[in-house]
Amino acid sequence: MLDTGALIDLLSQPQKIVITTHHKPDGDALGSSLGLYNYLIQLGHHARVIAPSDYPDFLTWMPGNEEVLVFPETKEEALALIENASLIFCLDFNSLDRINDMAGPVRESAAKKIMIDHHLDPADFDDYRHWNINACATAQLVYDFIANVLGHKVYINKDVATSLYTGIMTDSASFRLPNTTSDVHRVVADLIDAGAVNWRIHELVYNSASENRIRLLGHCLSNCLEVLHEFNTAVIVLRKQDLAAFDVKTGDTEGIVNYALSITSIRLAAFIVERDGQVKMSLRSKGEFPANEICKLYFNGGGHRNAAGGQSTDGIDQVVEQFKSVLPKYKKLLIQ
Structure with missing residues (x-):
């Protein structure tokens, strides 16, 4: 297992990084993935998000979406990235069976696996875990990972904030669930201060139906x-x-x-x-x-x-x- 110091050391040098999330990504899955992606590219890492499947059109506006690979549609390129990765971030899922056909390649990759998640009973496939079942969204944990674990709050720019706000908003049912604590609202306030336009994000997600x-x-x-x-x-x-x-x-x-x-x-x-x-x-x-x-x-x-x-x-x-x-x-x- 990696300790926090060893992970920080790894991230101090450019890495080949894959970010993935669960099959049929929702707002938290894609928001946390793109939030992390938009953070990592600022540090010079070669990062790509690989989604195990397609996802809703009302999420495709998020910053960095054009760089997302959908595994069934880009299998050869995605497999090469997984094989050559030094780090694989596994976001918003706790077992490799949640990524369907990507499970085998991710499991067999020599890359260190970092899980960031808030679901119960995580499987033992990761090398580093930032996990809290009391978090209202994985996007909240990605914020905590960047701002507090890595001490890089300064890198939470508008693109990072917009993506993470989307994840928290959708997984908290627009801030209505019991785990939407005062701490969550403080995180959301930071994201708005960093450039997330809350009303516009609500419009794009909830008022764009066919x-x-x-x-x-x-x-x-x-x-x-x-x-x-x-x-x-x-x-x-x-x-x-x-x-x-x-x-x-x-x-x-x-x-x-x-x-x-x-x-x-x-x-x-x-x-x-x-x-x-x-x-x-x-x-x-x-x-x-x-x-x-x-x-x-x-x-x-x-x-x-x-x-x-x-x-x-x-x-x-x-x-x-x-x-x-x-x-x-x-x-x-x-x-x-």
Whole structure:
């Protein structure tokens, strides 16, 4: 394992660095990656971000996005960068299976692996870890890593700040989740002072939907929403024919589960979607309800207490019934 001093020594000289994050990157995944990228290039490092898959169009405006490699589309170049890297930063994931086809090449690379993450139960693949499950976003930890671990707050310029603000904003549900502490707001204030234009970032992320995405949302709320009042739970089920009917693109289903959670008295919301030969599940909860426990125990997933995800190879009807069958075990927590 690297200690902090050894890592600082490494970063004092130009390195060949790969930054990667989880499959289907969200705002925190890409924001933390580009925030770190925009910091590292100021120090003369040769750095590239490699995403394991595509990501939503509403994130492609971020500074440095033009330098991101999407692994399935640039496989040869990406593999060469991974093989020749001296450092690989692994952001917003805690196990190599979260980067899909990149897992083997990253594991086999001689590069030192640095994990920066806030998810539970990290796997033992890294050489250095900056990890805190109480952080509201990996972008918050990247800020802490740059400003406090490395002592380089002066390098948090407008591009770094814009990317990190995006990550914190999206993973905190626009600063609404319980882990949005006073410390988080102090970090955000620093980022605004460094040049992040908060209102503009909100516009670019939340007010840039396609017509199809808005019509899909209407369909989900009108035709796909079921409220289970006896369990204070709401479920939205989206089938593959729905995806085809609304020409769904990556990111179009982002945040739909939160509309179900916004219903008065609802403590648990599920968004269950059939895609790519699998059924994916996103859970959101209020208060102390452990959404991550349900995903971990029953749906091959995990996450945070109030925001978690899982998946299954069973049919979508079977997955929906399995989810409903779990609810009685949590009835006391759901109706309190």
